[in-house]
Amino acid sequence: MGYQEVYKGWQSDPEGFWMQAAEAIDWDQKPSKALFDKGNDLYEWFADGLTNTCWNAVDRHVEAGRGGQVAIIHDSPITGTLHKITYSELRNRVARLAGALRAKGIEKGDRVIIYMPMVPEALEAMLACSRLGAIHSVVFGGFAANELAVRIDDATPKAIIAASCGLEPGRVVHYKPLLDGAIELAKHKPDFTVIFQREQEVAKLNDGYDFDWHGFQYGVDPADCVPVEGNHPAYILYTSGTTGAPKGVIRHTGGHLVALNWSMKNIYNVDPGDTFWAASDVGWVVGHSYICYAPLIHGNTTIVFEGKPVGTPDAGTFWRVISDHNVRSFFTAPTAFRAVKRDDPKGEFVGKYDISCLRAIYLAGERADPDTIEWAQKVTGKPIYDHWWQTETGWTIAGMPAGIEALPVKIGSPSVPMPGYDVQILDEAGHAMKPGELGAIAVKLPLPPGTLPTLWNAEDRFRKSYLSHFPGYYETGDAGMIDEDGYLYIMARTDDVINVAGHRLSTGGMEEVLAAHPDVAECAVIGVTDQLKGQLPMGFVCLTTGVNRPHDEIVKECVKLVRDKIGPVAAFKLCAVVDRLPKTRSGKILRATMVKIADSEEFKLPATIDDPAILDEIKVALQGMGYAKG
Ligand code: COA
Ligand code: AMP
Numbered sequence: 001m002g003y004q005e006v007y008k009g010w011q012s013d014p015e016g017f018w019m020q021a022a023e024a025i026d027w028d029q030k031p032s033k034a035l036f037d038k039g040n041d042l043y044e045w046f047a048d049g050l051t052n053t054c055w056n057a058v059d060r061h062v063e064a065g066r067g068g069q070v071a072i073i074h075d076s077p078i079t080g081t082l083h084k085i086t087y088s089e090l091r092n093r094v095a096r097l098a099g100a101l102r103a104k105g106i107e108k109g110d111r112v113i114i115y116m117p118m119v120p121e122a123l124e125a126m127l128a129c130s131r132l133g134a135i136h137s138v139v140f141g142g143f144a145a146n147e148l149a150v151r152i153d154d155a156t157p158k159a160i161i162a163a164s165c166g167l168e169p170g171r172v173v174h175y176k177p178l179l180d181g182a183i184e185l186a187k188h189k190p191d192f193t194v195i196f197q198r199e200q201e202v203a204k205l206n207d208g209y210d211f212d213w214h215g216f217q218y219g220v221d222p223a224d225c226v227p228v229e230g231n232h233p234a235y236i237l238y239t240s241g242t243t244g245a246p247k248g249v250i251r252h253t254g255g256h257l258v259a260l261n262w263s264m265k266n267i268y269n270v271d272p273g274d275t276f277w278a279a280s281d282v283g284w285v286v287g288h289s290y291i292c293y294a295p296l297i298h299g300n301t302t303i304v305f306e307g308k309p310v311g312t313p314d315a316g317t318f319w320r321v322i323s324d325h326n327v328r329s330f331f332t333a334p335t336a337f338r339a340v341k342r343d344d345p346k347g348e349f350v351g352k353y354d355i356s357c358l359r360a361i362y363l364a365g366e367r368a369d370p371d372t373i374e375w376a377q378k379v380t381g382k383p384i385y386d387h388w389w390q391t392e393t394g395w396t397i398a399g400m401p402a403g404i405e406a407l408p409v410k411i412g413s414p415s416v417p418m419p420g421y422d423v424q425i426l427d428e429a430g431h432a433m434k435p436g437e438l439g440a441i442a443v444k445l446p447l448p449p450g451t452l453p454t455l456w457n458a459e460d461r462f463r464k465s466y467l468s469h470f471p472g473y474y475e476t477g478d479a480g481m482i483d484e485d486g487y488l489y490i491m492a493r494t495d496d497v498i499n500v501a502g503h504r505l506s507t508g509g510m511e512e513v514l515a516a517h518p519d520v521a522e523c524a525v526i527g528v529t530d531q532l533k534g535q536l537p538m539g540f541v542c543l544t545t546g547v548n549r550p551h552d553e554i555v556k557e558c559v560k561l562v563r564d565k566i567g568p569v570a571a572f573k574l575c576a577v578v579d580r581l582p583k584t585r586s587g588k589i590l591r592a593t594m595v596k597i598a599d600s601e602e603f604k605l606p607a608t609i610d611d612p613a614i615l616d617e618i619k620v621a622l623q624g625m626g627y628a629k630g
Pocket of ligand 1: 117140141142143166168169173279280281284286308309310332333335336339364365500501502503532567568569570571
């Protein structure tokens with residue numbers, strides 16, 4: 001069957017399609033049907049089935065006689081170590097960890113925050129939670145204590161599992177002080193923490209509150225898998241919205257298992273036993289879906305890579321890992337390839353390794369610029385498949401269904417909608433637009449299995465953010481178009497979310513931080529184009545009357561404030577003091593116009609602008625930061 005037939009098959013019988021996909025999952029009790037319409041535009045999948053994520057990701061492969069297969073490869077060029085864990089070992093390690101958590105009172109439905117770097121123990125912590133039916137929330141290591149505190153208060157975890165440190169090239173990230181700081185800041189206090197001590201930095205543990213990862217497992221009984229309902233939350237993952245308060249995307253167990261398992265063959269074209277590698281971080285959705293869950297559920301070998309595309313030790317790292325571990329399908333972000341291309345424009349490192357095992361490369365997380373795609377294709381000789389999705393969906397909305405049919409690639413497009421997604425381009429009034437016309441990208445409800453059913457403790461925000469603008473649709477927040485052949489093109493975000501090195505960040509959140517500086521009266525943060533990271537945040541601050549301290553001092557403080565409050569991952573380094581911000585007569589800051597000036601793009605002076613002369617000052621400030629030169 002080709003893609004068209006599969007897609008049409010889903011369209012004609014969506015429930016039958018997903019019930020069939022659900023056959024590939026082990027259920028303690030099979031769901032009676034696929035879709036549960038909760039009314040008022042809320043839907044759930046496989047709600048009355050009973051199953052367990054960890055069983056499907058680990059135990060069942062051991063039961064099926066594949067316990068000797070490597071489940072996780074930890075390849076860490078940062079520490080110079082390589083460690084392989086078989087499915088049997090993984091089961092034992094996870095069952096013991098789950099047993100220790102249970103002995104400390106963790107039960108089905110309890111929340112557990114995981115704050116760990118790229119070590120296999122991060123996946124084991126996730127799986128141990130799923131084994132017990134506890135709901136994990138992984139927080140990315142590049143976030144500061146304040147961001148962690150916000151998540152602690154929202155998820156109200158019973159426990160936090162963390163590592164003593166993370167390792168960035170040339171820098172140890174001291175997790176324990178960050179963790180202590182976050183618990184101090186948060187109103188909610190978890191009952192206890194579990195600390196995985198890494199040899200690069202051993203953290204001080206507080207007696208009776210911080211438990212050593214190994215020590216607290218001593219003498220406990222391993223835990224069996226606890227069956228949970230199909231609509232039981234497997235995890236909460238926070239993502240950036242338009243304000244500083246992150247949105248807690250919920251993933252339900254049943255749909256998550258079914259959709260991820262389906263995606264491994266049909267999109268990534270791997271069979272059980274093959275090695276699959278997503279070079280991301282467990283703190284992001286790509287890490288949840290494609291470092292941890294999907295490859296394991298599908299019986300693949302997954303790679304936990306602790307390194308960077310360049311500098312660990314060189315621009316050949318990707319090719320070395322692919323060759324060493326016989327990687328079949330490789331998933332990374334365009335920014336990583338831009339970094340490799342900058343260091344090795346001719347792709348000379350590729351020739352040093354045998355990457356004949358590799359069948360295709362998948363890119364996501366941000367717009368894949370044609371230059372990068374063409375370069376990657378040229379130096380590797382492999383097909384490069386862009387695919388588009390979001391934290392909210394957990395898996396591909398539009399991509400190349402390579403395991404069904406390799407359709408022609410159109411550079412600049414992430415290809416076609418996956419079964420389950422009825423993608424439409426809508427105008428402001430919600431009318432469908434014609435092929436080739438630019439509009440808001442929306443998905444007709446219901447969304448498929450594996451996508452968010454709502455936000456954690458925030459149904460109103462869920463409706464407001466995603467459902468209210470276009471009734472009957474999920475609003476993606478992206479704008480784009482569909483061509484005559486049904487290929488989708490993603491052009492821009494329709495909100496204040498920016499994408500820095502494949503990381504989704506909120507300019508609104510950064511503005512909240514800057515506004516808290518005592519000398520700042522008003523501010524704006526925009527996303528400007530960057531050759532390497534796609535976008536970079538840039539701040540403009542207006543000072544409170546009477547403040548006459550040196551501007552560069554204030555700028556330094558602003559940069560430090562964002563790093564301290566949001567984290568280094570915000571990459572907030574560009575900031576300028578200006579007298580005024582350009583606004584409409586009704587007082588709306590003209591951020592989009594500022595972006596156009598920064599990127600030296602043509603723009604129309606907004607008819608409603610209050611005082612066009614302010615734009616000249618903005619331009620001068622931009623030029624001072626190396627922008628608006630064209
Ligand atoms: N823990 C702590 N700090 C982290 C971190 C983590 N897990 N990840 C990143 N940081 C820090 C970095 O050390 C850096 O700090 P610095 O300002 O002190 O240098 C800052 O956050 C910005 O990091 P990053 O955006 O990664 O930039 P970089 O300059 O270190 O590296 C790239 C540039 C392109 C090599 C890198 O961004 C990269 O590998 N990108 C791919 C990202 C990716 O795979 N995204 C997938 C999401 S799906
Ligand atoms: P995240 O939730 O962090 O995965 O970010 C999702 C957002 O990243 C999307 O809404 C898009 O704006 C952007 N994005 C992800 N993948 C792509 C892609 N292939 N092409 C263009 N933009 C993308």
